Amino acid sequence: MFEANEVLRVLALLRQAGCEVWIAGGWGVDALVGEVTREHRDLDLVHRVEQEPLLIGTLEAAGFGERPDAQPGRPVRFVMADPGGHELDLHPLLFGPDGSAVQHADTRGGTFSYPADAFVTGVIGGVRVPCLSVTQQIHFHQGYDPADRDRHDMARLREAFGVTTHF
Structure with missing residues (x-):
């Protein structure tokens, strides 16, 4: 499982190296809500594609290694894990001059x-x-x-922000 202190450790490590990342997925929902609402098996991060060599080098120096078996794999995403079983699901983004970005979907x-x-x-x-x-x-x-965790996450957003979701 991925605990809050490990999320903060990874973020600090990457920030100190100069990598810009944003939390997505379940931890991203918990960050928006402002509290941990469920257990998390991984940490989804989106990052600047041009910073990918720095990001990978920083994570490798901290004991993370790439898992080549992750699907769908590059260029959509890739997974790195440490010996303690902490998995990072990494999604490269190409930013435009206006601050928007695109990610490969397939x-x-x-x-x-x-x-x-x-x-x-x-x-x-x-x-x-x-x-x-x-x-x-x-x-x-x-x-x-959706999986049960997806239903849970959308329910938390509905409760916290009064938004409508499709499930």
């Missing part, structure tokens, strides 16, 4: 779009952290059959 040229206002801050363990917006979280939780 190997056929599809993309996910991130408007400039998708990059916000939340709170984990009393610490302000960079994360994806409520709107972006809802957007990414569409178009697939």
